[in-house]
Amino acid sequence: MSTTPGKTLAGRRAQAARNDEVILEAARAVFLDDPKAPIAAVAERAGVGISALYRRYAGKEDLLRQLCHDGLRRYVAEAESALAEPDDWAAFTGFLGGVVDADVHSLTVHLAGTFTPTEEMGRDALRANELATALFDRARASGRLRPDAVVQDLGLLLEACAAVRVPDSKRTAELRRRQLAVLLAGLSAVPGAEPLPGPPPAAGEFDWRWRRGE
Amino acid sequence: MSTTPGKTLAGRRAQAARNDEVILEAARAVFLDDPKAPIAAVAERAGVGISALYRRYAGKEDLLRQLCHDGLRRYVAEAESALAEPDDWAAFTGFLGGVVDADVHSLTVHLAGTFTPTEEMGRDALRANELATALFDRARASGRLRPDAVVQDLGLLLEACAAVRVPDSKRTAELRRRQLAVLLAGLSAVPGAEPLPGPPPAAGEFDWRWRRGE
DNA sequence: TAACAGTGGAACGGATCATTCCGGTCTGCT
DNA sequence: AGCAGACCGGAATGATCCGTTCCACTGTTA
Numbered sequence: 347m348s349t350t351p352g353k354t355l356a357g358r359r360a361q362a363a364r365n366d367e368v369i370l371e372a373a374r375a376v377f378l379d380d381p382k383a384p385i386a387a388v389a390e391r392a393g394v395g396i397s398a399l400y401r402r403y404a405g406k407e408d409l410l411r412q413l414c415h416d417g418l419r420r421y422v423a424e425a426e427s428a429l430a431e432p433d434d435w436a437a438f439t440g441f442l443g444g445v446v447d448a449d450v451h452s453l454t455v456h457l458a459g460t461f462t463p464t465e466e467m468g469r470d471a472l473r474a475n476e477l478a479t480a481l482f483d484r485a486r487a488s489g490r491l492r493p494d495a496v497v498q499d500l501g502l503l504l505e506a507c508a509a510v511r512v513p514d515s516k517r518t519a520e521l522r523r524r525q526l527a528v529l530l531a532g533l534s535a536v537p538g539a540e541p542l543p544g545p546p547p548a549a550g551e552f553d554w555r556w557r558r559g560e
Numbered sequence: 561m562s563t564t565p566g567k568t569l570a571g572r573r574a575q576a577a578r579n580d581e582v583i584l585e586a587a588r589a590v591f592l593d594d595p596k597a598p599i600a601a602v603a604e605r606a607g608v609g610i611s612a613l614y615r616r617y618a619g620k621e622d623l624l625r626q627l628c629h630d631g632l633r634r635y636v637a638e639a640e641s642a643l644a645e646p647d648d649w650a651a652f653t654g655f656l657g658g659v660v661d662a663d664v665h666s667l668t669v670h671l672a673g674t675f676t677p678t679e680e681m682g683r684d685a686l687r688a689n690e691l692a693t694a695l696f697d698r699a700r701a702s703g704r705l706r707p708d709a710v711v712q713d714l715g716l717l718l719e720a721c722a723a724v725r726v727p728d729s730k731r732t733a734e735l736r737r738r739q740l741a742v743l744l745a746g747l748s749a750v751p752g753a754e755p756l757p758g759p760p761p762a763a764g765e766f767d768w769r770w771r772r773g774e
Numbered sequence: 775t776a777a778c779a780g781t782g783g784a785a786c787g788g789a790t791c792a793t794t795c796c797g798g799t800c801t802g803c804t
Numbered sequence: 805a806g807c808a809g810a811c812c813g814g815a816a817t818g819a820t821c822c823g824t825t826c827c828a829c830t831g832t833t834a
Contacts, residue, residue, distance in 0.1 A: 359801080362811065384791055395813035396793085406792065492745075502724060502739055509723035510716060513768050520758040525716055527756045531706075532746030542741045544734040554727050573832085576780065598822055609782035610824085620823065 368392045369399060373413055378449055381456050385409070407461040414461070417453025418470045421445060425477035438485035439530060441478075442503070446522050451504040458555040492535045498547035503529045582606045583613060587627055592663055595670050599623070621675040628675070631667030632684045635659060639691035652699035653744060655692075656717070660736050665718040672769040706749045712761035717743045 372392035376383045385406050389396045403409040428441035445451065482497045506529060507522045586606035590597045599620050603610045617623040642655035659665065696711045720743060721736045 359810090365811090385793090386791075389813095395811095397795095397812050397814080400793075401811070499742070502735065502742075505723045506720035506739065506743075509719045512765055517765075521716065521761060523757050524760070525720065528713070528716075528743060528746035529720075530746070531750070531753060532742035532744070534750075536745070536748075536750060539745060543737050546738070547735060551726055551731075573779090579780090599824090600822075603782095611781050611783080611826095614824075615780070 365392070365394055365398055366402065369394065369402065370413070370416075373409055374416075374453070377410065377413060377457065378452050381452075381460065410457055411461040411464065411467075414454055414457045415464070415467050415470070417448075417450045417457075418467060418474060420448055421450045421454065422470060422474050422477060424448065424450070425474065425481060428481060429477065434484040434488035435490045438481050438488075441481050442500070442526060442530070443523070445504060446507045446526050447519060449508065451508040455505070455552075455555060456508070459557075463556065490535055492533055492539060492542075494541045494546065495533045496546045498549065498551065499533065501552045502547060503533070579606070579608055579612050580616065583608065583616065584627075584630075587623055588630075588667070591624065591627060591671065592666050595666075595674065624671055625675040625678065625681075628668055628671045629678070629681050629684070631662075631664045631671075632681060632688060634662055635664045635668065636684060636688050636691060638662065638664070639688065639695060642695060643691065648698040648702035649704045652695050652702075655695050656714070656740060656744070657737070659718060660721045660740050661733060663722065665722040669719070669766075669769060670722070673771075677770065704748055706747055706753060706756075708755045708760065709747045710760045712763065712765065713747065715766045716761060717747070 369388070369392045373388045376388045376391050385399060386396060388409075389399050392398070399409070403412070424444040425441055428437045428444065431437035431440055478500060479497050482491075482500065485491050486495075503526070507525050510518060510522045510525050512518050512521065583602070583606045587602045590602045590605050599613060600610060602623075603613050606612070613623070617626070638658040639655055642651045642658065645651035645654055692714060693711050696705075696714065699705050700709075717740070721739050724732060724736045724739050726732050726735065
């Protein structure tokens, strides 16, 4: 640890450290594309052997859990950063844009059920909800939201954006932004608009992915 | 065929005829829920043995193909029926509502790639596109569509609705209707609205699911 | 009552994976 | 210089899953 030369160096230690990064990035890319991808696909994408993976993670579930937790943290960070924005509506839309760009929704929701969550994740998820609600409330206060929109509509909205998929990831991001714009326009207050049909989404209605079994 | 008693009867022939229905219905339910479900799941859901399936279909791929083709036909039928509606906007929204309710999108797009399509399906798909375009053009002519919406946005819209999923299928339908309403509001013309970001979706951009391999 | 259409479900064979294991290689310390 | 061991690539392993085939059985039809 003390003998590390000053530069980018190519020692085993350095390669290991770099692999930490490379593997996580590969895992994110692979599991974002297909939540049930084999672990070998991650190794291949990262350009490393399978051992390099198992040296770092106890198993597939462990890796998935970490990935998901990272996504959750990113979500929280995005929300906190957005809350700093003074303009209520801009904070709201900025938050959603950030979440969509980072593809956090796929990372969290779509990976749910593939592992047993930790307590800390539960706490973070709770906090994430609080922050999102705060953002939503501010958006509502700005008067630019249609009156019959509810916080839970955000789940629907994010799901809809995550559903947009084309082979090219760059293009996917563009199309998701477009989708987001349409959805935000749809959630905006418009004078003569008729109300949304059916009972609005309720609180616990999207947690089913997290419940083990069934 | 000539000896069938007049009633609902319980002969082998009758059971077979009933199984035709039951199996297709089960297959639709199962594969709608999970496109890669095992074929045994269909048999179980239908309450029949596996043989009953293989007597009717050459294999899994055959069943999937038929299911998908049925969906495509339903889509076309829905479009034709909608075109009969005199009001342009009502025809447009009615069509989308019908397609969403029937979950045709999952049946067609999500099953794509799991089988090699027939030529007839190609023709039907072409016709489906023509009809959808006609509906869209009429909607545009009604002036209620935002100017920067394009036909391909319909693909995005249907995908977004199909992405809505909760365990209860009845509730799923309700939430999809809500989602559809939001999206239609988002695609509606609004005086001061700013244009949608990024290049609009292009023609061949969603066909990738149909291409075999990769 | 003799053939047989129609069926349930066990059995088979192939494919897919997560995980383990076994050399090898290079490093960092002595 | 030399060695202990961190790290690594990838083959081997064992379990699981699934599509398809096969066979014995049952009620029906002629």
